[in-house]
Amino acid sequence: MDAFPGLSFARPEALLLLVALVPLAVYLSRTSMALLRRGRRRWSLGLRIAIITLLVLSLCGLGIITSTDRLSVVYLLDHSDSIGTVGQAQQATFVRKALDLLEEGDEAGVIVFGGDALVDRPVLPDKAPPDLASTPLGGYTNLADAIRLGLAMMPADTARRLVLLSDGRENLGDAEEAARLVAAHGVSLDVVSLARQGGPDVWVESLKAPSPVRENERVSLQISISSSADTTSTLLLLMDGEPIGTQEISLTRGDNTFVQDLPPAATGFHQFEARVIPPAGVDSIAENNAYSAYTLVLGKSRLLLVEGHAGEAAQLQAALGATANVDLVTPANMPADAKGLVGYDGVVLVNVPATSLTSSSMAGLQSAVRELGKGLIVVGGDESYATGGYFRTPLEAMLPVDLNLPSKLDIPSVGMPLVIDRSGSMESAHSASGAGVKKIELAKEAAYRAVAQLSDRDYVGVITFDSAANWVIPMQPLGDPTKLQSRIGGITSGGGTNIYAGLAPAVDALIASKAKSRHIVLLTDGVSEGGDYEGLVAKMSANNITLSTVAVGADADTGLLKALASAGKGRYYYTEDGNALPQIFAQESHLAARSYIIEHSFTPGRTSPSPILEGLGGLPALNGYVGTSQKAGGQIVLVTDAGDPLLAQWQYGLGRVIAWTSDATGRWAKEWIPWQDYQRFWAQAVRWSTGAEAASALQPGVTLEGGMAHITVDATAPDGRYLNDLSTGVAVLGPGQVTATVQLRQTGAGRYEGRFPVPQEGAYLVQVQAGAQDGGKLSQTLGVVVPYSPEYRGGASDNGLLVRLASVTGGRVLTLEGASASLDHNLSAAKATTELWPLFLLLAILLLPLDVGVRRVAMSRADVARALRELRGRLGLDKPQPALAPGGVGASTPEMSALFSAKNRTRERLSGTDEGRRTKDEGERPSGPIISQSSEPGTMSVSEPNVPAPPKRASSRAPTPSTYRPTPQAAEPETLDGEANTLAARLRKAREMRR
Numbered sequence: 003m004d005a006f007p008g009l010s011f012a013r014p015e016a017l018l019l020l021v022a023l024v025p026l027a028v029y030l031s032r033t034s035m036a037l038l039r040r041g042r043r044r045w046s047l048g049l050r051i052a053i054i055t056l057l058v059l060s061l062c063g064l065g066i067i068t069s070t071d072r073l074s075v076v077y078l079l080d081h082s083d084s085i086g087t088v089g090q091a092q093q094a095t096f097v098r099k100a101l102d103l104l105e106e107g108d109e110a111g112v113i114v115f116g117g118d119a120l121v122d123r124p125v126l127p128d129k130a131p132p133d134l135a136s137t138p139l140g141g142y143t144n145l146a147d148a149i150r151l152g153l154a155m156m157p158a159d160t161a162r163r164l165v166l167l168s169d170g171r172e173n174l175g176d177a178e179e180a181a182r183l184v185a186a187h188g189v190s191l192d193v194v195s196l197a198r199q200g201g202p203d204v205w206v207e208s209l210k211a212p213s214p215v216r217e218n219e220r221v222s223l224q225i226s227i228s229s230s231a232d233t234t235s236t237l238l239l240l241m242d243g244e245p246i247g248t249q250e251i252s253l254t255r256g257d258n259t260f261v262q263d264l265p266p267a268a269t270g271f272h273q274f275e276a277r278v279i280p281p282a283g284v285d286s287i288a289e290n291n292a293y294s295a296y297t298l299v300l301g302k303s304r305l306l307l308v309e310g311h312a313g314e315a316a317q318l319q320a321a322l323g324a325t326a327n328v329d330l331v332t333p334a335n336m337p338a339d340a341k342g343l344v345g346y347d348g349v350v351l352v353n354v355p356a357t358s359l360t361s362s363s364m365a366g367l368q369s370a371v372r373e374l375g376k377g378l379i380v381v382g383g384d385e386s387y388a389t390g391g392y393f394r395t396p397l398e399a400m401l402p403v404d405l406n407l408p409s410k411l412d413i414p415s416v417g418m419p420l421v422i423d424r425s426g427s428m429e430s431a432h433s434a435s436g437a438g439v440k441k442i443e444l445a446k447e448a449a450y451r452a453v454a455q456l457s458d459r460d461y462v463g464v465i466t467f468d469s470a471a472n473w474v475i476p477m478q479p480l481g482d483p484t485k486l487q488s489r490i491g492g493i494t495s496g497g498g499t500n501i502y503a504g505l506a507p508a509v510d511a512l513i514a515s516k517a518k519s520r521h522i523v524l525l526t527d528g529v530s531e532g533g534d535y536e537g538l539v540a541k542m543s544a545n546n547i548t549l550s551t552v553a554v555g556a557d558a559d560t561g562l563l564k565a566l567a568s569a570g571k572g573r574y575y576y577t578e579d580g581n582a583l584p585q586i587f588a589q590e591s592h593l594a595a596r597s598y599i600i601e602h603s604f605t606p607g608r609t610s611p612s613p614i615l616e617g618l619g620g621l622p623a624l625n626g627y628v629g630t631s632q633k634a635g636g637q638i639v640l641v642t643d644a645g646d647p648l649l650a651q652w653q654y655g656l657g658r659v660i661a662w663t664s665d666a667t668g669r670w671a672k673e674w675i676p677w678q679d680y681q682r683f684w685a686q687a688v689r690w691s692t693g694a695e696a697a698s699a700l701q702p703g704v705t706l707e708g709g710m711a712h713i714t715v716d717a718t719a720p721d722g723r724y725l726n727d728l729s730t731g732v733a734v735l736g737p738g739q740v741t742a743t744v745q746l747r748q749t750g751a752g753r754y755e756g757r758f759p760v761p762q763e764g765a766y767l768v769q770v771q772a773g774a775q776d777g778g779k780l781s782q783t784l785g786v787v788v789p790y791s792p793e794y795r796g797g798a799s800d801n802g803l804l805v806r807l808a809s810v811t812g813g814r815v816l817t818l819e820g821a822s823a824s825l826d827h828n829l830s831a832a833k834a835t836t837e838l839w840p841l842f843l844l845l846a847i848l849l850l851p852l853d854v855g856v857r858r859v860a861m862s863r864a865d866v867a868r869a870l871r872e873l874r875g876r877l878g879l880d881k882p883q884p885a886l887a888p889g890g891v892g893a894s895t896p897e898m899s900a901l902f903s904a905k906n907r908t909r910e911r912l913s914g915t916d917e918g919r920r921t922k923d924e925g926e927r928p929s930g931p932i933i934s935q936s937s938e939p940g941t942m943s944v945s946e947p948n949v950p951a952p953p954k955r956a957s958s959r960a961p962t963p964s965t966y967r968p969t970p971q972a973a974e975p976e977t978l979d980g981e982a983n984t985l986a987a988r989l990r991k992a993r994e995m996r997r
Contacts, residue, residue: 270345502533
């Protein structure tokens with residue numbers, strides 16, 4: 003902030019420290035420096051106050067404010083697709099001309115923008131033209147981001163100007179809000195209008211389809227097509243990607259509207275697309291020739307029933323068909339993503355192993371349940387849950403039960419050697435396995451996954467084979483599986499293929515082991531050499547050893563592997579996707595253990611109330627189930643006689659999931675199928691999992707506004723009352739299964755609104771969820787399509803927006819020829835602040851040793867004088883002194899002659915006194931006084947010699963000051979109060995006088 007003209011304080015409140023610290027320093031000086039002399043005490047106090055003042059001024063951020071006319075300019079260049087190459091060339095020429103005219107001291111920078119803003123040249127004082135090599139997103143125009151980035155780039159101590167070159171076709175951000183921010187910082191924004199990339203054009207402006215509609219209700223599409231000139235075109239309509247109609251249409255300049263009736267559609271979501279095909283030469287932008295829309299056709303509940311093995315879901319399909327439309331598919335035909343499940347209210351999996359589903363279909367199912375609120379029912383069987391390889395898959399995450407076995411089960415020991423092909427072909431990466439992933443690496447991961455599923459009491463072994471077999475891990479109790487990881491990881495590949503060489507030692511090892519359950523898993527990708535397979539199979543059968551085989555790729559000997567699996571009473575797997583190997587091996591380890599499958603007759607017991615069991619009487623007995631345990635957060639509704647989960651439920655995201663650990667066939671549930679409430683039980687399970695659809699209560703709508711979707715939801719009760727204070731939110735599933743969650747806020751009676759970004763073209767599914775305070779829930783699903791970016795919509799440049807931006811900031815509207823005007827020095831002078839705190843801090847540091855010296859070192863005036871004389875002597879500043887005359891007397895002057903005469907007369911008068919006698923007793927003294935040169939220039943000192951000195955011969959040349967040193971005369975020491983006149987005595991005398 004400015005304190006007064008010329009000065010500024012960043013933190014003026016720090017000045018209050020002077021009020022507190024200066025009096026404190028004065029007070030402390032009276033106590034801590036009481037023993038010092040007054041002068042030293044004053045010097046020390048003054049230095050302390052000076053140091054405190056300098057430090058406080060540093061904290062205040064004191065600076066000097068000066069005015070400057072230096073100019074900084076940032077050019078904002080629109081490189082969106084609507085500008086085209088011609089517009090980009092015009093911008094480059096404009097900037098090049100401006101930089102050539104850049105004056106000394108001025109600075110300029112360049113920003114290139116489209117959907118985002120990029121710095122192409124920082125703010126610099128040189129005239130070098132920018133490279134303009136930055137490539138922003140061309141599908142959108144975001145003026146706001148470019149303006150904000152330009153403001154952040156410019157130095158604050160200059161006069162600042164932004165120059166925007168664009169067609170003004172904004173479709174992302176809010177440029178006017180950014181302009182107001184620029185104006186608040188005192189920055190000017192000049193604009194240059196560019197022509198939009200031109201040419202005749204025909205485009206689909208909009209496509210509207212009613213949603214939702216009921217089953218058997220006719221659908222009418224409303225298509226709006228715009229054209230820049232009168233012409234004819236072909237209109238093509240598609241539903242779900244299939245053509246449903248073609249017609250020739252006549253277009254006039256401007257907007258044209260067409261209505262097309264369609265026959266009734268089946269229930270579910272349907273995507274409609276309108277394409278316009280103009281004649282050659284009348285269309286310059288192909289990206290805007292198509293538009294899409296969604297329609298939801300409501301009817302009975304629609305379920306997707308996925309059957310793991312043929313015939314296992316027949317009884318369940320019949321039970322569900324009475325209350326819902328059921329589509330029965332195999333795992334291979336299950337939709338690969340969440341969009342394929344939108345038309346279903348729920349999914350039912352019947353004894354489906356995870357290995358029969360692709361990773362994308364499981365991820366899509368997870369998204370449909372979690373984000374779109376679909377229901378999921380998982381029905382058990384001998385290849386479901388743990389025995390179906392659900393470990394570490396999206397299925398495991400969605401289940402309300404834990405796949406780990408209850409610890410109280412009696413688990414028999416298992417022996418399972420893994421026989422893995424390590425031939426040279428395993429070194430290659432299969433095309434379906436992912437780039438760079440070798441089959442041998444996936445096999446190692448599969449082996450470790452398999453042994454990790456077994457208990458520490460089980461026996462495991464790993465054999466690799468090419469032309470011969472090699473035990474990587476001999477048959478041994480598993481113990482800690484992590485200790486085997488490094489040994490499995492060391493498997494390498496190379497050599498031929500001999501399956502028999504690998505199987506034979508595995509069979510022998512199992513026969514010698516103590517395991518009760520014995521199972522071998524064989525993996526290979528090639529054709530084997532010969533061997534006595536019949537004898538080997540007979541040996542396996544005699545010792546209750548089973549064998550499962552896994553073929554990887556079309557090069558494997560599938561005939562041999564199928565025969566071995568059949569003879570070995572195991573399972574045969576064929577996969578093109580090497581990524582499925584870990585799941586296959588994990589499933590085999592579960593099936594080998596068989597401890598997950600508990601088979602005996604029991605009657606289910608109820609543990610908690612649930613709508614699934616409402617109105618049901620006594621429950622029939624069951625003959626088996628797959629062992630699981632309770633998961634935190636899951637609600638157990640029915641349990642087995644051992645207390646293990648039989649029926650569990652929970653909320654998973656927006657959807658609901660039910661786990662039924664028994665089956666739906668005559669193997670375990672043969673007494674349930676003829677039960678009179680069998681149909682009701684499954685109908686209520688489906689109703690709970692899918693939730694109550696109340697489409698009439700929620701009426702959502704979505705509009706697109708500049709890269710954002712604005713959603714409004716009107717909530718009304720059946721009697722017409724507005725539903726207020728709902729907890730309302732939406733889950734958005736965008737292209738590429740990108741998800742987002744948005745909370746809606748109430749803006750009126752029964753109305754809720756929110757916004758979410760739609761940056762990509764494509765279909766967006768929106769699931770609306772509204773929860774009331776009484777616990778009730780409402781939901782509705784709708785679709786939104788972003789057909790193409792508004793960047794490609796026809797129309798002219800938006801000069802009105804550019805003019806408003808310039809007006810808000812006090813800028814100007816320039817032309818392409820006005821490059822020099824962008825560098826005009828017509829802005830208000832900027833204030834530049836020079837920080838003084840570094841200087842104050844340096845001075846405080848320099849004064850600190852002086853303060854310490856004044857308090858710790860005592861110096862008299864004589865000490866100072868001697869120090870100065872010594873310094874002058876070392877520097878050669880003293881003048882040479884005159885040489886002494888013969889006899890010890892210097893050059894004669896009247897003043898010195900008078901002094902000598904007075905001295906002689908005094909000696910004659912005192913010749914008879916005791917002093918004279920002492921002189922005689924001591925011996926004759928020289929007749930004249932000894933004159934020595936004083937340390938002060940121009941003065942002499944006179945003293946009586948104590949020891950006679952021989953006469954000196956006069957020198958013909960006077961000594962120079964650098965060589966002349968008067969010879970001291972021996973003198974009798976004087977006394978002070980009876981003590982010798984020594985330095986110690988004088989110091990003691992001075993100390994006593996001070997006291």
